[in-house]
Amino acid sequence: DTEVTQTPKHLVMGMTNKKSLKCEQHMGHRAMYWYKQKAKKPPELMFVYSYEKLSINESVPSRFSPECPNSSLLNLHLHALQPEDSALYLCASSHQTLRGGPNSPLHFGNGTRLTVT
Amino acid sequence: AQTVTQSQPEMSVQEAETVTLSCTYDTSESDYYLFWYKQPPSRQMILVIRQEAYKQQNATENRFSVNFQKAAKSFSLKISDSQLGDAAMYFCAYRRGSGGGADGLTFGKGTHLIIQP
Numbered sequence A: 001d002t003e004v005t006q007t008p009k010h011l012v013m014g015m016t017n018k019k020s021l022k023c024e025q026h027m028g029h030r031a032m033y034w035y036k037q038k039a040k041k042p043p044e045l046m047f048v049y050s051y052e053k054l055s056i057n058e059s060v061p062s063r064f065s066p067e068c069p070n071s072s073l074l075n076l077h078l079h080a081l082q083p084e085d086s087a088l089y090l091c092a093s094s095h096q097t098l099r100g101g102p103n104s105p106l107h108f109g110n111g112t113r114l115t116v117t
Numbered sequence B: 001a002q003t004v005t006q007s008q009p010e011m012s013v014q015e016a017e018t019v020t021l022s023c024t025y026d027t028s029e030s031d032y033y034l035f036w037y038k039q040p041p042s043r044q045m046i047l048v049i050r051q052e053a054y055k056q057q058n059a060t061e062n063r064f065s066v067n068f069q070k071a072a073k074s075f076s077l078k079i080s081d082s083q084l085g086d087a088a089m090y091f092c093a094y095r096r097g098s099g100g101g102a103d104g105l106t107f108g109k110g111t112h113l114i115i116q117p
Helices: none
Strands: A004-007 A010-013 A018-025 A031-037 A044-050 A053-057 A064-070 A073-079 A087-094 A112-116 B003-005 B010-014 B019-021 B024-026 B032-039 B046-052 B064-069 B074-079 B088-096 B111-116
Touching (some): A004 A087, A018 A031, A018 A087, A044 A073, A053 A064, A073 A087, B003 B088, B010 B019, B024 B074, B032 B074
Parallel strands (some): A010 A112, B010 B111
Antiparallel strands (some): A004 A018, A018 A073, A031 A044, A031 A087, A064 A073, A087 A112, B003 B024, B032 B046, B088 B111
8 A cells, every 4th residue: 555645546638628636645754755657667757846846947837837736745746748758757755864873765656647648 | 965876777687587776865954765766657756665865774675685884875775586577767865864754756767667578
């Protein structure tokens, strides 16, 4: 069982649709991440939230809009996507310290398989 | 920028035998962490083992161990007594240690491990 829960597992949407991906963790982690993974490729970092504030945006197109409403939840709002955005979207979380210090591994969810038609 | 290189796109091993997956990385940082993750067809990224760069002792986790050569920037994974459940894509990943734990991971391209019964 994964400690990071992503919903939905699968999503098919048209290019004019608006949809959201959801991610939830209850491990007390204060860093949360969105990754995009194409088939047979490694995950690519999209966004990082640190203490509910966006700390890293890897030049992601504005049709992807992240949101972190509280320390346990992370959303990814999707609008006007393109077929090439079809991929597996992975959420992850990890411990974080404000002053640096011990690093912890990322805990990943099972992902949302997104298909844009 | 950091880079992670996995030179073996695919490896095959007989059940119960030992296999070594290679990984090299490039960084100018002195403080960093290295990880091996596996991703089975179920899609979830599962942490296999991690190594802190400041530790000289190689990490071990049951049948999994690493050979960490800091000067050579090499971080290989050895799987002993291979089992059918070890079949997966294996990703080597790097994370710098000075970011307080919210930098995300830089992944290699992955090695597809096949276990022959």
